Amino acid sequence: MTGAGRRSPIGGAEGVGRGKARPGRGEMAAAATQGMEPLRVGFVGAGRMAEAIAQGFIRAGKVEAQHILASAPTDRNLCHFQALGCRTTHCNREVLQSCLLVFFATKPHVLPTVLAEVAPVVTAKHILVSVAAGVSLSTLEEEGAMVMARGRHAGSSEAKLLQTLLEACGQCEEVPEAHVDIHTGLSGSGVAFVCAFSEALAEGAIKMGMPGGLAHRIAAQTLLGTAKMLQQKGQHPAQLRTDVCTPGGTTIYGLHALEQGGLRAAAMSAVEAATSRARELSGK
Numbered sequence: 001m002t003g004a005g006r007r008s009p010i011g012g013a014e015g016v017g018r019g020k021a022r023p024g025r026g027e028m029a030a031a032a033t034q035g036m037e038p039l040r041v042g043f044v045g046a047g048r049m050a051e052a053i054a055q056g057f058i059r060a061g062k063v064e065a066q067h068i069l070a071s072a073p074t075d076r077n078l079c080h081f082q083a084l085g086c087r088t089t090h091c092n093r094e095v096l097q098s099c100l101l102v103f104f105a106t107k108p109h110v111l112p113t114v115l116a117e118v119a120p121v122v123t124a125k126h127i128l129v130s131v132a133a134g135v136s137l138s139t140l141e142e143e144g145a146m147v148m149a150r151g152r153h154a155g156s157s158e159a160k161l162l163q164t165l166l167e168a169c170g171q172c173e174e175v176p177e178a179h180v181d182i183h184t185g186l187s188g189s190g191v192a193f194v195c196a197f198s199e200a201l202a203e204g205a206i207k208m209g210m211p212g213g214l215a216h217r218i219a220a221q222t223l224l225g226t227a228k229m230l231q232q233k234g235q236h237p238a239q240l241r242t243d244v245c246t247p248g249g250t251t252i253y254g255l256h257a258l259e260q261g262g263l264r265a266a267a268m269s270a271v272e273a274a275t276s277r278a279r280e281l282s283g284k
């Protein structure tokens with residue numbers, strides 16, 4: 001996951017970090033995998049991102065609801081956690097005191113204050129995860145595609161534990177820190193780019209006389225089917241595109257129109273612009 005608060009005073013980490021002293025490294029991960037003690041997961045900030053991640057863990061049976069503790073200043077969002085069977089508190093420090101794996105899921109501007117507040121109770125055993133602008137809720141809730149980057153103090157057992165958990169919410173890959181903002185441009189913002197393309201496809205059909213509802217349903221299904229084929233066959237998109245192009249047929253005529261409209265250049269520029277903006281926002 002990418003990191004709001006990625007310059008955390010606690011772990012100096014982006015994505016996943018650790019308290020600074022070293023003893024106890026990997027103990028929790030080992031315990032979790034060996035069934036020695038239940039994994040307790042905390043959320044500081046209990047809004048939409050926190051809830052989506054917690055729901056993913058519970059649904060996948062990775063963490064029991066009663067072992068999740070969430071904090072927020074008001075009950076506005078905590079009531080959703082209570083409805084899931086999780087514990088809640090208004091005290092951020094209590095989350096760190098009860099849980100060794102803690103997700104920070106407040107808005108970025110609140111994070112520095114929150115980190116300063118909890119810093120005295122952070123130990124070397126904590127694994128701290130920041131949730132960032134790169135993952136959209138829709139990707140998290142559905143066919144999730146997440147990346148996580150490790151901070152200086154996070155070891156491979158912590159990264160493995162986090163990856164195993166986050167896979168409950170979708171595909172999760174560990175990447176170098178430099179790829180995190182590119183992921184934001186490709187996947188986080190990509191949802192909107194693909195929606196724009198789906199809308200445009202449907203509007204082409206509407207222009208040709210198809211009813212709107214039907215056109216949008218078929219466009220969405222076409223995107224879904226294509227994505228599934230790409231994933232299942234592990235093919236390069238150019239291969240699939242070539243396979244469906246009969247010489248002199250409809251598809252090559254349509255593709256010619258797309259090339260004339262500059263679709264590829266526009267899509268590449270969109271990812272470039274979104275990545276640059278993500279870098280700007282993260283102060284790089």
Ligand SMILES: NC(=O)c1ccc[n+]([C@@H]2O[C@H](COP(=O)([O-])OP(=O)(O)OC[C@H]3O[C@@H](n4cnc5c(N)ncnc54)[C@H](OP(=O)(O)O)[C@@H]3O)[C@@H](O)[C@H]2O)c1
Binds near residue numbers: 050110132
């Ligand atoms: N939503 C998305 O689609 C999305 C996508 C990508 C990234 N993100 C990132 O994820 C993070 C959280 O986003 P969100 O949409 O989940 O935000 P949100 O729904 O507004 O939730 C923010 C949570 O932080 C809590 N909070 C505020 N001040 C706090 C404090 N001092 N201590 C502890 N908790 C505090 C809020 O408390 P109350 O419940 O009392 O208001 C609320 O529960 C942000 O960094 C955002 O950039 C979100």
